[in-house]
Amino acid sequence: DAKTTQPPSMDCAEGRAANLPCNHSTISGNEYVYWYRQIHSQGPQYIIHGLKNNETNEMASLIITEDRKSSTLILPHATLRDTAVYYCIVRVMGVGTGANNLFFGTGTRLTVIP
Amino acid sequence: EPEVTQTPSHQVTQMGQEVILRCVPISNHLYFYWYRQILGQKVEFLVSFYNNEISEKSEIFDDQFSVERPDGSNFTLKIRSTKLEDSAMYFCASAGDRHSGNQPQHFGDGTRLSIL
Numbered sequence: 001d002a003k004t005t006q007p008p009s010m011d012c013a014e015g016r017a018a019n020l021p022c023n024h025s026t027i028s029g030n031e032y033v034y035w036y037r038q039i040h041s042q043g044p045q046y047i048i049h050g051l052k053n054n055e056t057n058e059m060a061s062l063i064i065t066e067d068r069k070s071s072t073l074i075l076p077h078a079t080l081r082d083t084a085v086y087y088c089i090v091r092v093m094g095v096g097t098g099a100n101n102l103f104f105g106t107g108t109r110l111t112v113i114p
Numbered sequence: 115e116p117e118v119t120q121t122p123s124h125q126v127t128q129m130g131q132e133v134i135l136r137c138v139p140i141s142n143h144l145y146f147y148w149y150r151q152i153l154g155q156k157v158e159f160l161v162s163f164y165n166n167e168i169s170e171k172s173e174i175f176d177d178q179f180s181v182e183r184p185d186g187s188n189f190t191l192k193i194r195s196t197k198l199e200d201s202a203m204y205f206c207a208s209a210g211d212r213h214s215g216n217q218p219q220h221f222g223d224g225t226r227l228s229i230l
Contacts, residue, residue: 042224043118044207044221046219046220101147101162101170104156105156106156
């Protein structure tokens with residue numbers, strides 16, 4: 001699996017957009033970019049994923065560069081509840097494969113400041 | 115929204131004892147996983163399970179560990195003879211309500227296992 005690099009920590013003012021970067025320069029053509037977050041000691045929470053197109057859902061937007069070597073997770077209006085560790089994970093997802101296990105790094109600790 | 119549920123939330127066990135951690139995955143999901151997180155460390159993959167058999171396991175998942183789907187709803191992780199270093203949060207996850215890839219895993223809130 002491609003390795004990802006994320007800044008260890010970031011701060012964001014409440015109500016502002018939080019932009020979390022991730023580098024994955026060795027990503028392969030069939031690898032997806034997944035984002036999860038972990039609030040305190042809760043289980044990881046799925047946020048969004050994408051292959052090459054930008055994606056948006058009710059939680060966030062994912063912007064993937066054209067060369068796919070980096071991506072940015074955008075939380076449009078950060079709230080105090082968004083304080084968490086955010087993980088960028090690159091993983092092959094295949095038809096019928098039962099594994100597709102996730103390998104978590106150390107992520108980015110986002111602190112939303114009042 | 116459907117969710118993965120895990121019981122108990124906290125399990126305290128004497129070293130050397132057997133422990134079973136229980137998970138109810140999201141209904142109709144086909145793929146099941148266990149992960150663990152030692153306090154202050156990364157989330158680590160343990161094992162994946164599909165079609166009633168293990169798909170893949172990590173080096174952590176040695177002969178002391180086993181998984182089972184005893185009925186249509188539960189997915190269990192058994193540690194046969196616990197060691198102090200087994201103390202961790204154990205997370206269950208499930209994915210895939212159809213036979214195709216590209217489906218995210220959804221995690222439970224974990225069981226905190228404390229070995230004394």
